[in-house]
Amino acid sequence: MPDDPEASPLDTIVALASRIADECPSCASRASEIIMWASEIRERRPSREELAALVDATCKGYVPDDQRELLINGLRALVRFAE
Numbered sequence: 208m209p210d211d212p213e214a215s216p217l218d219t220i221v222a223l224a225s226r227i228a229d230e231c232p233s234c235a236s237r238a239s240e241i242i243m244w245a246s247e248i249r250e251r252r253p254s255r256e257e258l259a260a261l262v263d264a265t266c267k268g269y270v271p272d273d274q275r276e277l278l279i280n281g282l283r284a285l286v287r288f289a290e
Contacts, residue, residue: 216285221245237265248286258282 221242228238244261247253253261262270262278270278 216288217245217249240264252286255279255283258286 224238224241224245228235228242231238240261244253258279262275262282266275266278
């Protein structure tokens with residue numbers, strides 16, 4: 208992951224998702240979903256429901272409900288401060 212202090216959080220997320228797609232072919236479809244969502248975040252701020260759908264699409268069954276809520280709330284905070 209780049210350590211560029213000038214990079215926006217969304218640029219860092221896209222770079223990480225691209226790296227995941229390159230290094231883990233079985234994760235490529237989920238990584239491309241993350242890239243798609245990061246691009247949409249740049250265009251507009253998604254609703255809580257849309258962020259929950261992102262988390263469910265990428266993490267359903269992998270994280271407990273309490274961590275799911277923390278992840279959704281963290282994404283909401285990220286969206287508020289995104290470029």
